[in-house]
Amino acid sequence: MPTWWGKFSAKEDKKKASKESFIDTINRKLKITSDDKSTSRSGGSRRRRCDIVSERGSLSRVPSRSPSPSTQVSRCQSFVERPNAQPLPLPGVHNAGVARTNSGINASTRPGFDRGLRPSLILPLPKPGQVSNKLDPVDAEGDFAIASITSDSSIDSDDPSDSRLLSPLTSDYENGQRTAGNSPSGIKHMDQLPVVNQKNSKEILKPSNISFNNQYLSTSPKRGTLSNHMQNLQIPQRSAFFSAPDSSMSSPSRSPMRAFGLEQVWNSGPCTGKPFSDIAFLGSGQCSSPGSGHNSGHNSVGGDMSGQLFWPQSRCSPECSPIPSPRLTSPGPSSRIHSGAVTPLHPRAAGAAIESPKSRPDDGKQQSHRLPLPPITISNTCPFSPAYSAATSPSLPRSPGRAENPTSPGTRWKKGRLLGRGTFGHVYLGFNSESGEMCAMKEVTLFSDDAKSKESAQQLGQEIMLLSRLRHPNIVQYYGSESVDDKLYIYLEYVSGGSIYKLLQEYGQFGESAIRNYTQQILSGLAYLHAKNTVHRDIKGANILVDPNGRVKLADFGMAKHITGSSCPLSFKGSPYWMAPEVIKNSNGCNLAVDIWSLGCTVLEMATTKPPWSQYEGVAAMFKIGNSKELPAIPDSLSDEGKDFIRQCLQRNPLHRPTAARLLEHPFVKNAAPLERPIFSADTSDPSPAVTNAMRILV
Ligand SMILES: Nc1ncnc2c1ncn2[C@@H]1O[C@H](COP(=O)(O)OP(=O)(O)OP(=O)(O)O)[C@@H](O)[C@H]1O
Numbered sequence: 001m002p003t004w005w006g007k008f009s010a011k012e013d014k015k016k017a018s019k020e021s022f023i024d025t026i027n028r029k030l031k032i033t034s035d036d037k038s039t040s041r042s043g044g045s046r047r048r049r050c051d052i053v054s055e056r057g058s059l060s061r062v063p064s065r066s067p068s069p070s071t072q073v074s075r076c077q078s079f080v081e082r083p084n085a086q087p088l089p090l091p092g093v094h095n096a097g098v099a100r101t102n103s104g105i106n107a108s109t110r111p112g113f114d115r116g117l118r119p120s121l122i123l124p125l126p127k128p129g130q131v132s133n134k135l136d137p138v139d140a141e142g143d144f145a146i147a148s149i150t151s152d153s154s155i156d157s158d159d160p161s162d163s164r165l166l167s168p169l170t171s172d173y174e175n176g177q178r179t180a181g182n183s184p185s186g187i188k189h190m191d192q193l194p195v196v197n198q199k200n201s202k203e204i205l206k207p208s209n210i211s212f213n214n215q216y217l218s219t220s221p222k223r224g225t226l227s228n229h230m231q232n233l234q235i236p237q238r239s240a241f242f243s244a245p246d247s248s249m250s251s252p253s254r255s256p257m258r259a260f261g262l263e264q265v266w267n268s269g270p271c272t273g274k275p276f277s278d279i280a281f282l283g284s285g286q287c288s289s290p291g292s293g294h295n296s297g298h299n300s301v302g303g304d305m306s307g308q309l310f311w312p313q314s315r316c317s318p319e320c321s322p323i324p325s326p327r328l329t330s331p332g333p334s335s336r337i338h339s340g341a342v343t344p345l346h347p348r349a350a351g352a353a354i355e356s357p358k359s360r361p362d363d364g365k366q367q368s369h370r371l372p373l374p375p376i377t378i379s380n381t382c383p384f385s386p387a388y389s390a391a392t393s394p395s396l397p398r399s400p401g402r403a404e405n406p407t408s409p410g411t412r413w414k415k416g417r418l419l420g421r422g423t424f425g426h427v428y429l430g431f432n433s434e435s436g437e438m439c440a441m442k443e444v445t446l447f448s449d450d451a452k453s454k455e456s457a458q459q460l461g462q463e464i465m466l467l468s469r470l471r472h473p474n475i476v477q478y479y480g481s482e483s484v485d486d487k488l489y490i491y492l493e494y495v496s497g498g499s500i501y502k503l504l505q506e507y508g509q510f511g512e513s514a515i516r517n518y519t520q521q522i523l524s525g526l527a528y529l530h531a532k533n534t535v536h537r538d539i540k541g542a543n544i545l546v547d548p549n550g551r552v553k554l555a556d557f558g559m560a561k562h563i564t565g566s567s568c569p570l571s572f573k574g575s576p577y578w579m580a581p582e583v584i585k586n587s588n589g590c591n592l593a594v595d596i597w598s599l600g601c602t603v604l605e606m607a608t609t610k611p612p613w614s615q616y617e618g619v620a621a622m623f624k625i626g627n628s629k630e631l632p633a634i635p636d637s638l639s640d641e642g643k644d645f646i647r648q649c650l651q652r653n654p655l656h657r658p659t660a661a662r663l664l665e666h667p668f669v670k671n672a673a674p675l676e677r678p679i680f681s682a683d684t685s686d687p688s689p690a691v692t693n694a695m696r697i698l699v
Pocket residue numbers: 253254255291292293294295296297298300334419420421422423424425427440476492493494495496498499542543545555556557558
């Protein structure tokens with residue numbers, strides 16, 4: 001006769017079996033080594049010291065940060081790329097340790113998986129001659145573009161194939177890109193990027209000798225010219241140890257939500273109460289505001305899932321927020337899941353960190369490639385003006401042919417205040433004193449003695465590779481890059497309004513009109529991207545920037561991937577709350593459709609300030625996304641069109657999700673009214689109603 005206990009046990013067993021099944025799925029995907037973890041932890045504290053120094057040297061206001069007991073950082077990790085997976089612990093086993101707050105439990109004291117997760121995969125550093133006989137520009141480029149050691153999809157690194165896929169919209173920008181050139185004056189190709197010196201593990205990266213497994217890469221869209229551009233940059237062959245986003249070696253990234261490993265899942269808050277971690281990669285800032293547009297990078301909590309799978313309970317202002325860093329309290333929405341080791345602070349880190357943010361000394365330059373000139377602003381930049389044309393880019397890199405000011409690039413762009421911190425480094429405002437123009441300078445410090453740095457270099461290379469091929473008003477424009485000492489600078493279009501995430505934190509949820517408009521612009525960017533067979537894989541509020549005119553720009557292409565097949569094995573990448581179920585479950589699907597799911601989450605984020613299922617934490621959230629058949633709650637305040645749009649995006653079967661181009665026809669975005677912005681007439685005899693009203697009040 002069954003007892004109450006027997007019934008309870010049966011029920012529990014059933015639940016457990018369900019969880020185990022889900023966990024097994026994750027387990028197959030996530031395989032990380034404890035070595036990485038310990039490295040990351042030890043690196044974390046050092047990283048903090050570095051940041052302190054760095055922040056002192058910066059003119060930017062820097063948010064105060066409390067010490068984080070957790071230092072583990074990880075980067076996106078594909079499950080399938082971890083051949084030596086450790087078995088996942090069952091959720092129930094560790095639930096006792098679940099805590100949302102910073103418990104102070106650190107890696108060394110945390111019981112459980114650390115001991116069980118012995119390093120099972122130690123990837124060797126590349127040897128100088130390792131792949132010298134495998135030089136294949138196509139593959140090399142592909143490696144950079146795919147950055148996946150497991151993907152079946154081949155990389156179509158040249159754009160001719162892309163052009164065949166271009167929509168009319170795409171073509172406009174593609175043409176623009178080609179006529180203007182991918183390499184505006186002074187823009188540094190990948191072949192000019194710093195090279196990881198593999199000969200001496202202690203040696204700082206020198207621009208002249210960066211090599212990624214002796215393969216070369218060029219951002220040039222023309223393969224035929226690769227050889228002419230590949231003097232310096234060498235990239236890893238496929239499956240080499242530093243295939244950035246998909247590599248089994250985690251990136252030093254700080255952004256927590258992009259990638260994660262099993263260990264992180266189970267050592268995360270829900271399981272252990274482990275607080276959020278910092279990332280120890282030099283140059284990667286300790287942002288305090290998750291996803292905030294300024295000085296926060298986005299949130300980037302370190303790699304542990306505790307930092308990745310908690311929705312922030314408190315919000316921080318973008319700069320110098322008095323609120324404790326979300327790293328300590330929550331991972332922030334833009335966190336990516338990470339796995340693997342954290343780069344320890346390089347001995348030279350402090351020196352590098354204390355440099356003046358005001359300007360870069362020219363005498364330290366290893367290379368003096370001509371920098372791209374600041375963008376030329378052209379008229380009609382307001383996307384909401386009736387005359388706005390999608391084919392009109394607000395800013396274009398100057399013509400490569402311009403010969404003015406052939407001096408060192410450092411004399412043109414001066415590093416200004418800190419705009420934000422991301423996975424790979426700090427983003428500063430760049431100012432050209434000659435022209436008065438601005439850009440966003442992403443600064444990354446590269447060291448050769450750390451696998452994560454190398455992986456970061458590769459991932460940045462991928463981002464550069466992808467971005468340099470894109471030209472669209474709703475995608476942040478890449479201007480170029482250069483190396484200075486052991487730093488790599490990437491120059492991007494400056495988008496001053498910050499991220500959607502930051503705006504949501506500061507001003508609350510958006511009205512439907514703004515949501516429609518922003519969604520329409522995001523979709524335009526996605527339709528362009530998808531037409532080029534490129535999937536962003538990290539669409540979320542924190543990665544979408546807004547300029548003062550309300551123009552929306554997709555940013556942060558560190559997770560993006562160019563695919564040629566109709567589908568390829570999905571990598572476990574992204575930010576969990578925005579991650580499509582098929583990604584969590586690692587089932588086959590249409591890769592491009594993962595962005596559509598994330599877009600649906602982002603629409604919900606704009607409407608509620610939070611992504612769906614943010615009420616769940618850690619594994620529970622992933623379980624919900626991956627296994628539940630439910631739709632997340634859609635606010636009643638949204639119109640029926642809005643609700644339908646979200647439902648279309650959040651279809652669990654990726655094949656059922658409409659394409660971005662199709663969604664542009666959805667009434668929710670098709671009927672989007674341009675945001676009103678009063679344009680004052682120069683004729684003072686006819687003041688606008690707003691001015692009249694203000695004068696009336698004053699009188
Ligand atoms: N073009 C830009 N204009 C203005 N601010 C920017 C720009 N690019 C980045 N930022 C700021 O810097 C922060 C970090 O940038 P970004 O997200 O590109 O870095 P990342 O290292 O790729 O981040 P992640 O941690 O998501 O990988 C952003 O949140 C934003 O605040």
